Amino acid sequence: MSNALKASLLATACAVLVACSNGATDNSTSETIGVTDAALSAAVSNPETWLTYGGDYKEQRHSRLSGITKDNIADMGVAWTYDLSTGRGVESTPIIHDGIMYVTGAWSIVHALDAKTGEEIWTYDPEVSGEDAVKGCCDVVNRGVAIYDGKVYLGVFDGRLEALDAKTGDVVWSKVTVDQSLPYTITMAPRIVKGKVIIGNSGGELGVRGYVSAYDAKTGDMDWRFYTVPNPKKEADGAASDPIMAELVNDTWGDTGGWVTDGGGGTAWDSIVFDEENDQILVGVGNGSPWNAKVRDPQSKGDNLFLSSILALDADTGTYKWHFQTTPRDQWDFTATQSIILADLPLGENGADLRVVMQAPKNGFFYVLDAATGEYISGNNFVPMNWATGLDENGRPIEAANARQTDGEPIPIFPGPLGAHNWHPMAYSPKEQLAYIPAQMIPQLYQDMQEEPDPDAYWNIGYNLSAGLPTEYPAGTLDFFRGMNQGWLVAWDPIKQEARWTVKQDGPWNGGVLSLDTGIVLQGQREGALAAYDAANGDKLWSTNVKAGALSGMSTYEIDGEQYMTITTGWGSAYALSASYGYTSPVPPQVGRVVTFKVGGTDTIPDAMEVAIEPTPKSDNFGTSAQVKAGLENYSTNCLVCHGPFAVSAGVLPDLRWSYATADKNEWTDILVNGALSENGMVSFKEQLSPDAMESIRAYVMAQGHMAVSNGEAGGPAGN
Numbered sequence: 001m002s003n004a005l006k007a008s009l010l011a012t013a014c015a016v017l018v019a020c021s022n023g024a025t026d027n028s029t030s031e032t033i034g035v036t037d038a039a040l041s042a043a044v045s046n047p048e049t050w051l052t053y054g055g056d057y058k059e060q061r062h063s064r065l066s067g068i069t070k071d072n073i074a075d076m077g078v079a080w081t082y083d084l085s086t087g088r089g090v091e092s093t094p095i096i097h098d099g100i101m102y103v104t105g106a107w108s109i110v111h112a113l114d115a116k117t118g119e120e121i122w123t124y125d126p127e128v129s130g131e132d133a134v135k136g137c138c139d140v141v142n143r144g145v146a147i148y149d150g151k152v153y154l155g156v157f158d159g160r161l162e163a164l165d166a167k168t169g170d171v172v173w174s175k176v177t178v179d180q181s182l183p184y185t186i187t188m189a190p191r192i193v194k195g196k197v198i199i200g201n202s203g204g205e206l207g208v209r210g211y212v213s214a215y216d217a218k219t220g221d222m223d224w225r226f227y228t229v230p231n232p233k234k235e236a237d238g239a240a241s242d243p244i245m246a247e248l249v250n251d252t253w254g255d256t257g258g259w260v261t262d263g264g265g266g267t268a269w270d271s272i273v274f275d276e277e278n279d280q281i282l283v284g285v286g287n288g289s290p291w292n293a294k295v296r297d298p299q300s301k302g303d304n305l306f307l308s309s310i311l312a313l314d315a316d317t318g319t320y321k322w323h324f325q326t327t328p329r330d331q332w333d334f335t336a337t338q339s340i341i342l343a344d345l346p347l348g349e350n351g352a353d354l355r356v357v358m359q360a361p362k363n364g365f366f367y368v369l370d371a372a373t374g375e376y377i378s379g380n381n382f383v384p385m386n387w388a389t390g391l392d393e394n395g396r397p398i399e400a401a402n403a404r405q406t407d408g409e410p411i412p413i414f415p416g417p418l419g420a421h422n423w424h425p426m427a428y429s430p431k432e433q434l435a436y437i438p439a440q441m442i443p444q445l446y447q448d449m450q451e452e453p454d455p456d457a458y459w460n461i462g463y464n465l466s467a468g469l470p471t472e473y474p475a476g477t478l479d480f481f482r483g484m485n486q487g488w489l490v491a492w493d494p495i496k497q498e499a500r501w502t503v504k505q506d507g508p509w510n511g512g513v514l515s516l517d518t519g520i521v522l523q524g525q526r527e528g529a530l531a532a533y534d535a536a537n538g539d540k541l542w543s544t545n546v547k548a549g550a551l552s553g554m555s556t557y558e559i560d561g562e563q564y565m566t567i568t569t570g571w572g573s574a575y576a577l578s579a580s581y582g583y584t585s586p587v588p589p590q591v592g593r594v595v596t597f598k599v600g601g602t603d604t605i606p607d608a609m610e611v612a613i614e615p616t617p618k619s620d621n622f623g624t625s626a627q628v629k630a631g632l633e634n635y636s637t638n639c640l641v642c643h644g645p646f647a648v649s650a651g652v653l654p655d656l657r658w659s660y661a662t663a664d665k666n667e668w669t670d671i672l673v674n675g676a677l678s679e680n681g682m683v684s685f686k687e688q689l690s691p692d693a694m695e696s697i698r699a700y701v702m703a704q705g706h707m708a709v710s711n712g713e714a715g716g717p718a719g720n
């Protein structure tokens with residue numbers, strides 16, 4: 001028996017004992033549904049539950065249940081569905097404990113369901129204001145909750161961290177973890193470490209300073225905070241990060257530039273992992289803010305620590321242990337927030353097991369690090385790339401000569417800001433010793449800003465957001481752009497640093513991966529398919545249509561001897577809003593749902609209600625070409641990130657080319673000035689745009705609509 005197995009069996013025994021002794025002395029309801037530290041520690045040995053975002057502390061998303069096999073997967077059917085009542089992005093991994101599923105939809109709404117039947121037990125709506133939607137880079141998404149000690153922990157979009165009674169959904173405590181006057185948001189699932197709730201935040205595209213904090217799970221009191229980038233005055237914050245800032249970090253930044261006024265970025269918005277063996281917390285740190293390093297930090301040529309790094313912090317005090325920077329002086333939005341997975345690989349002395357950290361961040365390289373020290377062991381690119389030619393012996397990227405030459409014509413870089421891998425969770429099978437990466441390629445044109453930035457603009461990345469976007473273009477242009485975007489499921493051997501197998505997909509932005517001990521990996525797809533592959537060779541074993549984009553991480557659990565597998569659907573999120581160049585027809589219905597399967601399930605997924613959109617412009621063309629050109633620039637700075645490049649929507653948010661509101665200047669103005677639709681996240685732009693600028697956008701949008709009609713593309717792929 002391996003040491004790891006012995007340790008986990010021991011931990012299981014402890015978990016049982018703790019539960020028994022509590023049961024004997026305390027009958028309170030919270031104890032009966034409480035999750036203990038021991039239970040979290042032993043999660044992998046109790047696969048009938050799914051206790052944490054990544055399945056267990058190693059976040060491998062690998063289940064040891066054996067109910068779903070290659071022999072019976074063909075009989076997999078729907079056990080139940082639950083409507084999350086949202087048409088916006090859904091990214092949640094369901095958590096399952098004691099027969100109850102805790103799952104989030106859009107707008108940070110939590111649903112507690114009977115995990116066997118899907119029946120609703122309670123829902124909790126933190127009532128995020130529609131006005132806050134504009135603070136998000138990437139839709140009003142949420143990736144899920146944490147559970148512990150009878151409570152459900154929720155990171156709310158507007159920066160709150162809340163503890164709910166797991167039985168009732170009542171709020172036990174609520175803390176504001178950010179300065180809500182700044183564009184901070186939270187979309188990540190909190191993590192539980194030794195009685196504390198660990199939470200980061202998002203906002204790097206809009207201008208914030210990143211940090212991660214630990215709150216007492218019982219009381220909600222803050223215990224420690226670690227900033228990922230320096231204090232703007234390079235002064236102490238009274239935080240756990242102070243010593244390392246003074247010793248190492250401050251000198252990697254100049255004293256002037258966008259970072260001083262706008263925060264510098266480095267938000268930890270997704271992956272935070274507890275490494276029990278080394279008693280440390282691993283934090284994936286995000287991109288620089290503004291993205292463009294010349295704007296962010298014009299004075300120094302420094303690495304800008306800890307942007308795009310994996311950080312190891314002491315699990316008790318939050319103080320610095322080590323870091324590994326994947327993209328020094330990031331300037332392409334190459335976050336290192338992607339799934340961090342821990343594993344024990346035979347890479348120690350004489351082939352002994354060594355605890356390693358694995359990550360496939362946005363920059364396209366797969367890294368294996370020694371978890372104890374952060375030392376680079378190996379790395380290689382898992383997608384084609386042009387920004388770097390490889391890694392040096394320390395794992396530092398060897399940048400292509402022109403990768404930072406953004407001062408001339410727009411230059412295409414891949415991977416682009418949506419990453420070679422984004423938030424869609426990676427999985428790892430210790431049996432196959434393979435990591436399964438939802439990989440993609442979405443190139444981006446980078447060009448420095450041509451004009452002084454508008455200080456009131458929400459987005460603040462230091463690049464020209466209309467780079468490479470003409471106002472007029474021939475038929476086929478959108479197809480060309482869309483065709484460059486690609487997706488693969490890559491089974492990566494972390495020891496050999498090469499792909500063992502790869503499945504090419506219809507496009508990018510596919511779902512998180514679940515690995516089963518029975519030799520199966522499962523992945524949802526943006527087109528609405530949910531597919532099972534042979535973990536060893538990628539052969540497709542099964543596939544079904546879940547009738548909505550399926551992007552989130554899946555989970556699996558067992559009740560009454562039956563194994564269930566569950567996914568949340570509804571695609572939304574960054575790609576749908578900001579980079580899809582429309583959609584190949586038909587657009588997948590935007591239905592937020594929990595879809596749960598079991599072998600022999602006989603339920604059906606209801607068809608979505610189709611909303612007919614008439615792809616015709618609602619007013620004549622108007623405006624000079626100068627006005628349309630100004631409209632393109634104003635649109636790109638203010639609207640593109642939600643309504644899509646070329647004014648082409650992917651179907652999640654309204655396609656402005658066909659909007660009723662374009663028919664009439666007053667209606668248009670009512671929405672843009674008075675915020676008539678702000679409840680749903682369409683805020684007022686009166687601080688950002690003059691009436692002339694608003695009208696220029698209407699002219700641009702109309703020009704795009706009429707061109708699509710004359711190009712014969714209005715009702716086609718891009719028209720939806």
Ligand code: HEC
Pocket residue numbers: 133134135635638639640641642643653654656658659660661662668671672677680681682683685689697
């Ligand atoms: C943060 C995301 C976001 C940004 C940025 C944004 N919008 Fe919107 N917009 C929305 C959402 C969400 C809706 C749908 C609102 C609803 O359903 O009530 C919408 C709806 C609209 C509508 C109504 C369309 C219809 O036919 O129903 C118009 C017009 C509009 N937006 C124009 C703009 C313009 C112009 C800009 C840039 C100045 C802009 N939007 C920027 C999110 C955004």
